[in-house]
Amino acid sequence: MTEHVLVVDDDSQLTAFLERFFKKHGYRASTASTAERVFREFQKHTFDLIVLDLNLPDDDGLEVARKIRKTSDVPIIMLTGRDDVFDKIIGLEIGADDYMTKPYEPRELLARVRSVLRRKVDPTTETDTSEAAVRWLRFDDIELDTLKSTARRMSDSTDLGLTSTEFALAKALAEAAGDVLTRDRIMDLVYGNAVTATDRAIDAHIARLRRKLLAQNNETSVILTVHGAGYKLAEAVVKIAP
Numbered sequence: 001m002t003e004h005v006l007v008v009d010d011d012s013q014l015t016a017f018l019e020r021f022f023k024k025h026g027y028r029a030s031t032a033s034t035a036e037r038v039f040r041e042f043q044k045h046t047f048d049l050i051v052l053d054l055n056l057p058d059d060d061g062l063e064v065a066r067k068i069r070k071t072s073d074v075p076i077i078m079l080t081g082r083d084d085v086f087d088k089i090i091g092l093e094i095g096a097d098d099y100m101t102k103p104y105e106p107r108e109l110l111a112r113v114r115s116v117l118r119r120k121v122d123p124t125t126e127t128d129t130s131e132a133a134v135r136w137l138r139f140d141d142i143e144l145d146t147l148k149s150t151a152r153r154m155s156d157s158t159d160l161g162l163t164s165t166e167f168a169l170a171k172a173l174a175e176a177a178g179d180v181l182t183r184d185r186i187m188d189l190v191y192g193n194a195v196t197a198t199d200r201a202i203d204a205h206i207a208r209l210r211r212k213l214l215a216q217n218n219e220t221s222v223i224l225t226v227h228g229a230g231y232k233l234a235e236a237v238v239k240i241a242p
Contacts, residue, residue, distance in 0.1 A: 003117055004028040004045060008038055008064075009053040009079065018051070021106050022113075035059035039067075049117055051109070052096075053079040054087060062090055069095040073163045075116045079104070092204035097165045099201070115191065120149075120164040136240040137174040139233055140222045141215055144171055147242075153215070165190065166209045173223065177237045182230040206231060 005027050007018045015031040022029040030045060032038045035058050041047075050068070054061030065076055078091045078099040088099050097116045100109060137144040142160070144151050149167050151160040162170060172181060172189040181189070183202050210221045224234045 002026065002028045003048040004030065005113065006030050006032060006038070006041055006045075006047045006050045008032045008050060008056070008061075010034070010055060010057050011053075018106070018109075021110070025110060027113075033057075035064045038064060042068075042072075047074055048120070049075045049077065049113060051077050051079060051113070053081075054091070055081060062087070062094060065091060065094050065096055073161055075120055075164055077109070077112055077116060089200060089204050092201055093208055095163055095166075095208060097163060116164065119168050119190070133241045134239045135242045137171065138238040138240065139174055139235040140213075142170075142213055142222070144174055146171060151212075160212050162209070162212060165205055166212065169205055169209050170213070173231065173233050174237050176232065177239075178232055180226045180229045180232045186230070 005022050007015050007022070007029060008031070009015050009018075010033050012033060015033065019029040019031050030041055030047075032041050033056075035056050038050075038052075052061050052065060056064065061078065061080075065078065068074065068076065073095075076096045078088075078096045079102060080087055080091075080099065081102040091099055097119070098112050100112065135145065135147050137146065138154070141153050141155050142151060143154050144167070149164065151162045151167060151170060152158060153160065168190045169186065172186060183199050186202055206223060210223050213222050220234075222234050224232050226232060
C-alpha cells in the first residue's frame, strides 16, 4: 500500500507544491494549514508520516506534536523557520523523529522522509547475519519484539509506545549487548546515510528513550552515558529466537 504523508504548513503555495512533489515520487499526500485541520484529517485518515511546520496560525507546532504523541506514534518531521536550538531540542524530546530548518531543498526533505519511513518498517538499517534469527531482545524488565517493532514492560505487559526512532535506538543498544555505541555508530545504525543527525538530536532521542524505559519507582536508567565515548546498556541482554 502506498504510504500516506500529511504535510502541515500555513503556506498554501508550499503545501500545494509538496503535495504534488510527494505524489510525483510515489506517495499519497494530504495537506493541512491549521492545527484544527490536522486533527480533522486524523479522524478521516491513517497517516504513515507527518511533515509538520512549527509556525501555525491557531496553535504552536510543538503543542500539535505533543497532542499527536498522546495518541499516536506516527513519525513526525518538524520544519522550522527559526534556527533555534531550543525549538529543535524540545521537538525531539516531545517525540519528533527529525527536523529541518527552512529554507530547505525538497529533495533533502524527500530523503529524510524515506529514511524515517525505512526506520518505521525496518528499525535498523544494518543487521548482522548472526542476529537474523533473533526475534526478542530482553533486558531488565523490557522486551523488544524485532518483528513487530514494539517494546513492552514484561512485568505488566505495558506497551512502551516507542516511536520508530526510539525503537531503532533501543534495538541498536540491545544488539550491542553492553558494548559502547559511539554517536557516529548510532548515526549509522539508526539514522542511515540519508540523514546527518547532530549530537544534540541523538542526545535528545536518548533522553526521551530513557524516560520511557525507566521503571516505576526506579530512578536508575538502563542506558548509561560513557563520557567521551557514547552510550551503552547497563543490563545484560537475552536474545531469543522465534
